[in-house]
């Protein structure tokens with residue numbers, strides 16, 4: 570339903586822009602033909618129906634249409650293939666049309682918007698925070714460790730536990746997570762929590778840590794205003810700890826009250 574609406578919208582826009590050599594959806598060059606990438610040949614009465622045929626096939630990225638013969642060729646190639654025009658040959662009477670479809674047909678996931686990207690000269694997904702990937706389909710990962718034991722949470726949901734600080738664990742975090750939190754426990758000796766995420770978060774003094782277990786402490790709705798900021802004990806690589814694989818070097822070992830063997834630390838992600 571949505572894709573057919575979008576389809577009508579594009580066809581409408583292509584129609585409206587027929588006069589222009591360049592619309593937001595196609596880039597047209599007269600008397601040029603791209604060869605070597607033709608996947609399908611059909612007969613078309615006019616350029617419009619040739620364009621529609623290309624729009625109907627998700628793989629079709631451009632078309633060659635020869636008015637005199639009604640010959641419509643549908644091409645498949647990378648966007649960059651036609652960037653420098655070297656693969657276009659002179660061909661009187663043929664119109665080459667490149668479609669800037671991108672995400673217009675496929676859409677974007679998780680609240681991402683399909684916007685025209687001038688740099689890429691195509692439509693591309695602009696993802697909501699925390700989502701990545703061409704279609705905003707990817708979540709992010711968090712790699713954490715605790716001297717000595719920890720449990721990792723995303724919006725209050727447990728992602729897993731770890732009790733070997735020399736061997737950080739990587740957790741898959743749902744893309745729309747608002748609060749990351751770690752419950753840490755020391756069984757004596759050095760204590761601390763260290764971690765980073767694939768989208769640039771690191772443990773540091775912007776986290777909040779409490780030594781007291783409060784009900785709902787790891788949920789997004791919990792009010793942590795009265796909680797103290799995390800205490801930084803060392804930078805990653807310093808102290809008795811070595812450099813730990815998978816954790817950003819900008820991360821810092823944090824804890825709450827160092828007289829307590831427990832720390833409940835959280836970070837709101839905007």
Ligand SMILES: *[C@@H]1O[C@H](CO)[C@@H](O)[C@H](O)[C@H]1NC(C)=O
Nearest residue numbers: 732733734735736737813814
């Ligand atoms: C902790 O992880 C390291 C690998 O980093 C491994 O050599 C060691 O045996 C592990 N210790 C325990 C108690 O599992």
Ligand SMILES: *[C@@H]1O[C@H](CO)[C@@H](O)[C@H](O)[C@H]1NC(C)=O
Nearest residue numbers: 769770771772773774775776
């Ligand atoms: C703390 O880490 C965040 C990323 O999680 C970073 O944006 C911020 O600049 C850091 N603050 C300090 C004081 O290092």
